[in-house]
Amino acid sequence: MANHDYKLIVSVNQDVCVGAGLCVLSTDEVFDQRDEDGVVKLVQNEPPEELYEKVLGAVRKCPSKAIKAEQIPKENKEA
Amino acid sequence: MLGKESTIVIVGAGQGGLQAASSLRDEGYEGRLLLIGDECCSPYQRPPLSKGFLSGDFDAADVILELPEFFVQAEIQHLAGERVTSIDRPTRQLTLASGPAVAYDHLILATGSRNRMLPCQDLDLDGVLSLRTLDDAEALKDRMATAKHVVVVGAGFLGLEVASMAAVRGAEVLIVEATERTMERVVSPEVSQAFRRLHERNGVRFSFSSQVVAIHADAGRVSGVELQDGSRLSADLVLVAIGVVPNTDLAESAGLQVQNGIVVNPVLGTRDVAISAIGDCAAFPYAFDNGQCIRLESVQNAVDQGRCIAERLTGGHGRYDQVPTFWSEQASSRLQIAGVARRDDTAVVRGDPESDKFSVFRYRRGRLVCVESINSPADHMMGRRLLMNKCNPTPLKVAGVSCDLRQLLATA
Structure with missing residues (x-):
C-alpha cells in the first residue's frame, strides 16, 4: 500500500449529483446514496489511506463532478 | 470460465x-x-x-x-x-x-x-464543428470563446446542452431542428415544451421543422447556413448535433x-x-x-x-436487466429519465407542466414504461425503483401530487 504524504478530505455537492451511483461502485465505505432521491451522501469524509485510490477514482468517474477530494499536506512527523 | x-x-x-x-x-x-x-x-x-x-x-x-x-x-x-x-x-x-x-x-x-453528419457538411470548413471527442470539445470551447452567432443543428441532448453554454457566454444562438419539438425522439411533448420554454427564456431561438440544406463560407470560413425554405442565417460557428x-x-x-x-x-x-x-x-x-x-x-x-x-x-449469470437512465443539464435545469418510451406512449403529468419542476410518467397499453423528471430527483429515483420492481401505479395515482410514490412502491 502506497504511503501518502497528504491527507484526503472528501466533500460532495448534492445539488449537482445525478444519482448515477458510480461512486458507490468505487467504494461503499465512503459513499452512499440517499434513499429518497439517489443523491450521494458521505459515509465518512476523512477515509483511511487504503481507500485513497478508490476515492480518487470515484472523483474522476463521477459523471456530474459532484465529488471533491482535497489533498491536505501531512505534517512531517520526522521533522 | x-x-x-x-x-x-x-x-x-x-x-x-x-x-x-x-x-x-x-x-x-x-x-x-x-x-x-x-x-x-x-x-x-x-x-x-x-x-x-x-x-x-x-x-x-x-x-x-x-x-x-x-x-x-x-x-x-x-x-x-x-x-x-x-x-x-x-x-x-x-x-x-x-x-x-x-x-x-x-x-x-x-x-x-x-456522429452523424449533414449531407451538405464540408469537413474542412473552418467553424463547422461536431462534438464527440476531447479534441472536439477543446476546439468547440476555443470557438465558443469568440463566437457571436451560433447555429446548432439538432435539438437533441447534445445540441441543447451546447446551446445553453453558448447562450450563457452571450452568443446569439439559433437551433435548427428537423422535427417539430426538442428531444422529439426521446421525451414527451410536455417535457419538450418545458425545455423549449427554458431555453427561450435564456435567449435561445428555435427553428422547428427546418433543415439545413447548405452551409455557406467566406474564404474557407463558415459565414452562415441556408434552410430548406431558402432563408439564410449568418453564423460564425455551426455545431452539427444530429445524432450518432x-x-x-x-x-x-x-x-x-x-x-x-x-x-x-x-x-x-x-x-x-x-x-x-x-x-x-x-x-x-x-x-x-x-x-x-x-x-x-x-x-x-x-x-x-x-x-x-x-x-x-467470470462465471456469473450475465443477464442484462438494468433500468436505463439518462440525464441532461440544460438552461440550468436537470432532466432525468428512467426507462425508455416510444413516441406514441401516453403521458401522465405529475406536477405543474407550466413550472420548471414536474415529471411525466409514460404508459404503453396501461403499463408504466418510463419516467421523465425535470428538477425532480426524488420522482426520478422513485421511477427507477417502480420500473425495476415492475410496479404499475395507475395514472390517476401518479397524477395526484398528494399521493406519495413511496406508498405505491410499498404496496405494489
Missing part, C-alpha cells in the same frame, strides 16, 4: 470498454487483458464535454477516467491510438492497423458510435449480425460465442419490453453492460 492462460481483448476504450476491463479484474479474472482504443489519451468520460468542460468548470485532467498507473497496477495492456482492422473468427485473431495480429479467447466489442451511428463495420465485416447495432442476446453475446458487444454499439433485447431489441447511448448503459459482461465471463 476463462483462466490464467486466456486472453480477453476489448476493442474500444470508452467508458464501457474501460468498465469491462476494470470489472474483469474486480471479479477476479487473472488472464491477459487488452484494451484497444483509437484515441491517444487515457480513457475519459464524454458527458462533461458538452457541459462543465465548455463552461470551463473542468479541464481535460478532470474527465480522465483512469490514469496510466491504474493500467500498470491492474495489469491491463492499454493500446492507445491503435485501430483494429479485422477480426478473423475461425482463428480467433484480430489484425491491428499497426500490423501485428492479436489472438483472443474472448472478444468484447465496445466500439461506440460516431453505431460503429459496426468491424462486426459486420466479420459476418456478425448487425441491425442498428451489433445484435446480441440477453447475456450480451453475439452469435459467435467468443464475441460479445456492449454500450453504444450493441443492439440488445430490452428486458422491460418483451425482449424488443434496442440500442442506447448513455453512460449508465455502457457502465452497467461493462459490469454485466465481466460478471458473465
Whole structure:
C-alpha cells in the first residue's frame, strides 16, 4: 500500500449529483446514496489511506463532478 | 470460465470498454487483458464535454477516467491510438492497423458510435464543428470563446446542452431542428415544451421543422447556413448535433449480425460465442419490453453492460436487466429519465407542466414504461425503483401530487 504524504478530505455537492451511483461502485465505505432521491451522501469524509485510490477514482468517474477530494499536506512527523 | 492462460481483448476504450476491463479484474479474472482504443489519451468520460468542460468548470485532467498507473497496477495492456482492422473468427485473431495480429479467447466489442453528419457538411470548413471527442470539445470551447452567432443543428441532448453554454457566454444562438419539438425522439411533448420554454427564456431561438440544406463560407470560413425554405442565417460557428451511428463495420465485416447495432442476446453475446458487444454499439433485447431489441447511448448503459459482461465471463449469470437512465443539464435545469418510451406512449403529468419542476410518467397499453423528471430527483429515483420492481401505479395515482410514490412502491 502506497504511503501518502497528504491527507484526503472528501466533500460532495448534492445539488449537482445525478444519482448515477458510480461512486458507490468505487467504494461503499465512503459513499452512499440517499434513499429518497439517489443523491450521494458521505459515509465518512476523512477515509483511511487504503481507500485513497478508490476515492480518487470515484472523483474522476463521477459523471456530474459532484465529488471533491482535497489533498491536505501531512505534517512531517520526522521533522 | 476463462483462466490464467486466456486472453480477453476489448476493442474500444470508452467508458464501457474501460468498465469491462476494470470489472474483469474486480471479479477476479487473472488472464491477459487488452484494451484497444483509437484515441491517444487515457480513457475519459464524454458527458462533461458538452457541459462543465465548455463552461470551463473542468479541464481535460478532470474527465480522465483512469490514469496510466491504474493500467500498470491492474495489469491491463492499454493500446492507445491503435485501430483494429479485422477480426478473423475461425482463428480467433484480430489484425491491428499497426500490423501485428492479436489472438483472443474472448472478444468484447465496445466500439461506440460516431456522429452523424449533414449531407451538405464540408469537413474542412473552418467553424463547422461536431462534438464527440476531447479534441472536439477543446476546439468547440476555443470557438465558443469568440463566437457571436451560433447555429446548432439538432435539438437533441447534445445540441441543447451546447446551446445553453453558448447562450450563457452571450452568443446569439439559433437551433435548427428537423422535427417539430426538442428531444422529439426521446421525451414527451410536455417535457419538450418545458425545455423549449427554458431555453427561450435564456435567449435561445428555435427553428422547428427546418433543415439545413447548405452551409455557406467566406474564404474557407463558415459565414452562415441556408434552410430548406431558402432563408439564410449568418453564423460564425455551426455545431452539427444530429445524432450518432453505431460503429459496426468491424462486426459486420466479420459476418456478425448487425441491425442498428451489433445484435446480441440477453447475456450480451453475439452469435459467435467468443464475441460479445456492449454500450453504444450493441443492439440488445430490452428486458422491460418483451425482449424488443434496442440500442442506447448513455453512460449508465455502457457502465452497467461493462459490469454485466465481466460478471458473465467470470462465471456469473450475465443477464442484462438494468433500468436505463439518462440525464441532461440544460438552461440550468436537470432532466432525468428512467426507462425508455416510444413516441406514441401516453403521458401522465405529475406536477405543474407550466413550472420548471414536474415529471411525466409514460404508459404503453396501461403499463408504466418510463419516467421523465425535470428538477425532480426524488420522482426520478422513485421511477427507477417502480420500473425495476415492475410496479404499475395507475395514472390517476401518479397524477395526484398528494399521493406519495413511496406508498405505491410499498404496496405494489
